Amino acid sequence: MHGIDVVISALNPDGTTTLTESIPIIIEAMENEGIQRIINIGTAGILQSRTSPNLLRYQSSESKRKSVRTANEHHQVYNNLKQSTLEWTIVCPTYLPDGERIGKYRVDRNFLRRAGLKFPYQIQRCLHLTR
Numbered sequence: 001m002h003g004i005d006v007v008i009s010a011l012n013p014d015g016t017t018t019l020t021e022s023i024p025i026i027i028e029a030m031e032n033e034g035i036q037r038i039i040n041i042g043t044a045g046i047l048q049s050r051t052s053p054n055l056l057r058y059q060s061s062e063s064k065r066k067s068v069r070t071a072n073e074h075h076q077v078y079n080n081l082k083q084s085t086l087e088w089t090i091v092c093p094t095y096l097p098d099g100e101r102i103g104k105y106r107v108d109r110n111f112l113r114r115a116g117l118k119f120p121y122q123i124q125r126c127l128h129l130t131r
Contacts, residue, residue, distance in 0.1 A: 001029050001030065001033045001035060002033055004033075004035060005035070005037065006035070006037040006038065006039065007026065007030055007035060007037070007038045007039070008038075008039045008040075009022075009023075009026060009038060009039070009040045009041065010040075010041040011041075013069070013070050013073040013074075015069065015070075017073065018073075019073040019074065019076065019077050020073055020076045020077070023076070023077045023080045023081070024080060026038070027080060027081070027084045027086065030086060031084070031085060031086070036085075036086060036087050037086065037087045037088070038081065038086050038087075038088045038089075039088070039089050039090075039091065040077060040081065040088065040089070040090045040091070041090075041091050041092075041093070042074045042077065042078065042090040042091065042092040043058075043070055043071055043074045043092055043093075044057060044092045044093065044094040045057050045058030045063055045065065045068070045070070045071035045074065045075075045092075046058065046071060046074045046075050046078055046090070046092060047092055049062050050062065056071075056075065057071075058071030058072075058075070074090075077090070078090060
């Protein structure tokens, strides 16, 4: 990591603990190298719930997922980043479908965009903190 300005992490838990095992190592290496900025790919499940304000989407009735394993992994990454000294952004896409890129996207902060989307790519920027 020597000589870089920002880390972009797009690790996929894929049913494992890859994220929760890797993020402390990444944070420590960044802090040791003096790298202050990380951009992480998360999941829309860790966005704030609109129906249950004290919960994240994956913890509420908004989530249609039967398994919360991946969301739990991403939630732990969020907690680790929040407790670190780093400046960070977690990008939380709902899904990334196959198909032709149309070059349009929507950005919201902390919440999933309400229904009525016309874009196949709904990229959500969430949980952004700058210190």
